[in-house]
Amino acid sequence: MTARSPLPAPARVAARVPEDTRVYAIGDIHGRADLLADLLEMIRADAARAPEGRQVLVTLGDHVDRGDWTRHVVDMLLEDPLPGAELVTLKGNHEELLLRFLEEPEAVARLWLGNGGDATLRSYGIEPSRYLGLADGWQRMSRLFAEALPAAHRRFYENLRLHHREGGYLFVHAGIRPGVPLVEQTSETLLWVRDLFLSSEADHGAVVVHGHTVAWAPEERPNRIGIDTGAFMTGRLTCLVLAGEERRFLST
Known part of the structure; x- marks a missing residue:
């Protein structure tokens, strides 16, 4: 797979997550249970230092394939990976x-x-x-x-969600079709879209957090944040941390 080179990030849009909420969003894992274990350790340490409040852990899909430990990735996500947090697993x-x-x-x-x-x-x-x-x-x-x-793994795969919203952020695997309301987006678009979404400068009504398209570093644009850093080939699995208007990244 050819990775996209990172583009210079323009000024941010002031999106927020809900009050007293901290979101950890993990990009495409692709069977790298070793990297997921390391990243979850970082996330748990970060969460332990955070003020009390609601915590949400979101995985952006493509948990499977390419890396050697897909089964272990699913086991880890079924075992309360961030105690006390809400877990949202998306479909890729x-x-x-x-x-x-x-x-x-x-x-x-x-x-x-x-x-x-x-x-x-x-x-x-x-x-x-x-x-x-x-x-x-x-x-x-x-x-x-x-x-x-x-049976638990079959349920895990079958119950994956297509999208999740937290305040001013929309989490999907690949992206959305610009100008189309969320309720009218097709699963094919949410799982597979690339250039139509990546090249758009439209205001989507939320900052879209996505994976699916590899870049060498997290890619922040005014209307989207891409966090698939090619873990299966680069060893870099990335997590976006959101709290209030704050944005920052954790990475293996």
């Missing part, structure tokens, strides 16, 4: 492919496995190379995957 395009593989493997298998789904299968004990070339190879892999998935 990679989770969309994973779920479709369970239902219609032949339609998405090449796309999913070619974009890191093979690493996810291995994390659940399935070696894809054993079934490649077999007439029913995709179906067999899908069936074995369904059998290997713990």
Whole structure:
């Protein structure tokens, strides 16, 4: 994957999160449980120093694929990763492919496995190379995957949300279609959009916090903040911290 070079950040828009609320938003994890463990330690230390109040931990989707430890990533998020905080887990395009593989493997298998789904299968004990070339190879892999998935993991994937709002910030995986109300945004846009959203200078009615498109450093624009710093290939997993009008970043 080719990463976007960071652009110079213009003046900020004065967006706020609700009073007495601190938000921690984590970019695309992509199976890097090792980096997630390190980042969660930083977040917990930061939260312990913060004033009392509501805390929200948001993950922006693409928890799975590419890295070797997807199963462990999900386990960590199911184990109260930030005690006392609200946990909001969003859906990414990679989770969309994973779920479709369970239902219609032949339609998405090449796309999913070619974009890191093979690493996810291995994390659940399935070696894809054993079934490649077999007439029913995709179906067999899908069936074995369904059998290997713990019930809690299946629920995790199926219950991921498409968006979340906190005050002046909207959290989505990929972005939005400019000029379209949130209730009219399609799941395809929220999970897959790139240039139409990234190149827009429109006021979206909120600052959109997103992942999906890799940049070498967090990318702050007047109408959006991108925090996918390519953890699976760079070793940098990024968290955006929001409190009042404050914005800052934590990173591995």
